[in-house]
Amino acid sequence: MDPETPTNQPGPGTPDPQEGERIRALDRAHVFHSWAAQDSVDPLPVAAASGRCFWDYTGKRYLDFSSQFINSNIGHGHPKVVAAIKAQADRICMIAPTFANDQRSEAARLIAELAPGDLDHVFFTNGGAEANEHAVRMARGHTGRPKVLSAYRSYHGGTSTAIGLTGDPRRWANENSGSASGNIAHFFGPYLYRSHFHATTEQEECARALAHLEQVIDFEGPSTIAAIVLETIVGTAGVLVPPAGYLAGVRELCDRHGIVYIADEVMAGFGRAGEWFALDHWNVTPDLITFAKGVNSGYVPLGGVVVSDAVHDTFRRTAYPGGLTYSGHPLACAAAVATITAMREEDVVGNAARIGAQVLGPGLRELAARHPSVGEVRGLGVFWAVELVSNRETREMLVPYAATGARNGPMDEVVAACKEQGMWPVHNYNRIHMVPPCTITDQEAAEGIAILDKALDSADRYVTDHA
Numbered sequence: 001m002d003p004e005t006p007t008n009q010p011g012p013g014t015p016d017p018q019e020g021e022r023i024r025a026l027d028r029a030h031v032f033h034s035w036a037a038q039d040s041v042d043p044l045p046v047a048a049a050s051g052r053c054f055w056d057y058t059g060k061r062y063l064d065f066s067s068q069f070i071n072s073n074i075g076h077g078h079p080k081v082v083a084a085i086k087a088q089a090d091r092i093c094m095i096a097p098t099f100a101n102d103q104r105s106e107a108a109r110l111i112a113e114l115a116p117g118d119l120d121h122v123f124f125t126n127g128g129a130e131a132n133e134h135a136v137r138m139a140r141g142h143t144g145r146p147k148v149l150s151a152y153r154s155y156h157g158g159t160s161t162a163i164g165l166t167g168d169p170r171r172w173a174n175e176n177s178g179s180a181s182g183n184i185a186h187f188f189g190p191y192l193y194r195s196h197f198h199a200t201t202e203q204e205e206c207a208r209a210l211a212h213l214e215q216v217i218d219f220e221g222p223s224t225i226a227a228i229v230l231e232t233i234v235g236t237a238g239v240l241v242p243p244a245g246y247l248a249g250v251r252e253l254c255d256r257h258g259i260v261y262i263a264d265e266v267m268a269g270f271g272r273a274g275e276w277f278a279l280d281h282w283n284v285t286p287d288l289i290t291f292a293k294g295v296n297s298g299y300v301p302l303g304g305v306v307v308s309d310a311v312h313d314t315f316r317r318t319a320y321p322g323g324l325t326y327s328g329h330p331l332a333c334a335a336a337v338a339t340i341t342a343m344r345e346e347d348v349v350g351n352a353a354r355i356g357a358q359v360l361g362p363g364l365r366e367l368a369a370r371h372p373s374v375g376e377v378r379g380l381g382v383f384w385a386v387e388l389v390s391n392r393e394t395r396e397m398l399v400p401y402a403a404t405g406a407r408n409g410p411m412d413e414v415v416a417a418c419k420e421q422g423m424w425p426v427h428n429y430n431r432i433h434m435v436p437p438c439t440i441t442d443q444e445a446a447e448g449i450a451i452l453d454k455a456l457d458s459a460d461r462y463v464t465d466h467a
Contacts, residue, residue, distance in 0.1 A: 012047035012055040020045040020057025034158070035170065049076035052437050052444050054424075062424045065436045065448050067382075070235065070426065071293035073271050074339050074348060075437040081299055084338030088331050097124070097327040104328035107336040111295070111306060114276045114340070117285035121307040123320075124328035128266030128292035129157025131303040132229065135288045136161050137322055138305065139227035139260035142314045147220060149213075150229045151189040153237040156264055165229050168237050169402040187216045189230070191240050193376045193387065194395065202243040210249040222257035227288075232278040235267035236428055239385035241378055247284040254287075260311065261286040266303065267383075270294030271343060271438040274353030274381030281380065287311055294438075296339045302332035343438070352381040352438035355445055360384055360434060363449040373398060373459035384434040386452070388414070391465045397430040398459060410462045417455035423448050 023045040033041045047057045052075050055061050067073060074081065088103060095101050108122035123138075125131045136148055150156065152167035163174045164184045188196040190209040197208035217225060230250060234240035254261040263286035268278035272294055275281055279289070288311060292303030326332075343349060356379065364384055368374040375389035388398035388411070399411050415427045426433035436448065 012057070012059060015057060015059035016047070017058050020047070023057070051075050051077070052440050060422065062419070062422050063436070063444060063448050063451070064424055065418075065434050066424050066426045067435050067437050068298060069293070070267050070272065070383075070433075070435045071298035073294035073352075073438045074297040074343060075439040078297065078339070078342060078439075080342045081297065081335050081338040084334045085299060085331055088334035092330050095330055096325070097323065101328065101330050101333070103330050103333040103337055107328070107333040107340075110337060110340045111291070111304070115289055115306045116277070116279060116283075118309040119285070119289060119306040120309060121312045123305045123307060124333070125292070125303040125305070125324060126301045126326055126329075127157075127303040128264075128290060129159040129162040129303075130324065131266065131290035131292055131305050132156045132162045132165060132262070132264060133159055134322055135262045135290050135305045136165070136227060136229065138288060138307065138311055138315075138320070139262060141318075141321065142260060142311045143226045143258065145224055145226040146183045147224045148184050148227045148229060149187055149216065149220065149225060150184060151231070151234070152186045153189060153191060153234050153240060154229075154231055154264075155236040156229060156231075157266075185216065185220050187213050189234065189240065190243050190246050191238065192243070193378075203245075206243040206246045206249070209246060210253070213250065214253055217253060217257060217259075222259070225257065225259050227260040227262050228254060229262040229264055231264045231266075231268065233268040233273055233380065233383060235383075238387070238428070238431060239379050239383055239433060241380055242282070244282070247279070247282045251284050251286070260288060262288045262290065264290050266290055266292045270339075271349040271352045272381055272383045272435070274349065274356050274383075276349055278380070294339075296332060296335035297437075299335045299339070300329065300332035301326075302329070302336055346439075348438045351440075355440055355442070356381040356384070359442055359445040360449070363446065364434065364452075367449065367453055367456060371453075371456040371460055372463045373456055379434075382434075382436050382438050382440060386432045386434065388430050388432065388456075388459050390462050392463075393465055396464075398462060399430050401429060403429065410459060413458040414455050417458050418451055421451040421454060423451040425452070 027043055045057050046054050048055045052064055053061050054064055111122050112120045150165040154167040156162045156165040163171055167186055190205045192205040195205055199205035199208050251261055263279055265277050269291050287308045289306040296302050364377040368377045373388050375395055376387045378385055390396045390398050399408050411427055418425050426435055
């Protein structure tokens, strides 16, 4: 792709605030929103989206530094993907997964081609949560064991097993309601900035995190553990990039104990981290890879599990106990084929890597040097987190963990300032996540950084010590 593509994408046409208010009113009358108290929801009506931007009904443009749910990796309205969906709709809108379909077969071939090692088979789902559900089911069926380990700082989806795997506080209420799946134990992954292991270097953090995981395996009983599920780069819970050697160590522990290694690449995959799979940074081959989001930029819901030969062989003569009506939906698979093809033709993954190394990384670190509220900047590709603190010396979070309501006020101010200036970020607790589409240009990336620069002035007011 041309990284200097201009930012003058087509807007929403004539502004129509009255229509925006009508849509907002209908939403509040009839739409039940996820992860929210319904009376607190006030959604922005979106009139149009193109490239790396979207517009509201007043005509205001927003740089999409959220990629919606970190899934619009190829940007909004890519003409090749839109054309592929239209062409498929003209031919076959829906065919059951019991039939062979050209787009489904080609999507599976392309995904398997991108995966490492002998992961040559693809089971399609509707999204990432279902992918993790089925990966765990495959692991349990393959090993005959019940238990699964996952990290405390993690998010794996909102369905029963996936929310049980999840480490962040969204799990709590589901456990209270009894909807989170059992036979799951959690462990601490590496996070040097807030080390659970009192480490002072990446090497120490890696070694101590692996020793901790080994101890959890011993205490839980290796012969009871079917799988370890691990986000290659922890996404929602902090954009935590693993230290060198950690993933290889997890692979070795799994091999030693006959445990299936499930790599959750739902958020980190398909260019987000500057590689097709984030795993490619560390040359590690898991037994199962779960994917969704960027596989077709979210244009039509699609996810899946990439399956190794060994796990696949378990179900050659034994029926796999699971399936989905919309597994490998032809419209979704056509979008995936077009997305992967366009990303290859336009070097979208290379652009993500370059933007991270040359623009986002240096630009965000420069902000950290000037803003006392920035404790740490970390990331790869177009996958970055800016961690905000009220005291750099103590590393006290700008807002408390799992803060809600008035306690989250300082972060609300930062986010509001970003949006006011026309940049829509992701935020989670005390972090701003800068996660634009992989097609972001140098100019757009610089614009987003400049907007965050001004917004951080409001966070700096809450700093108690400039050390």
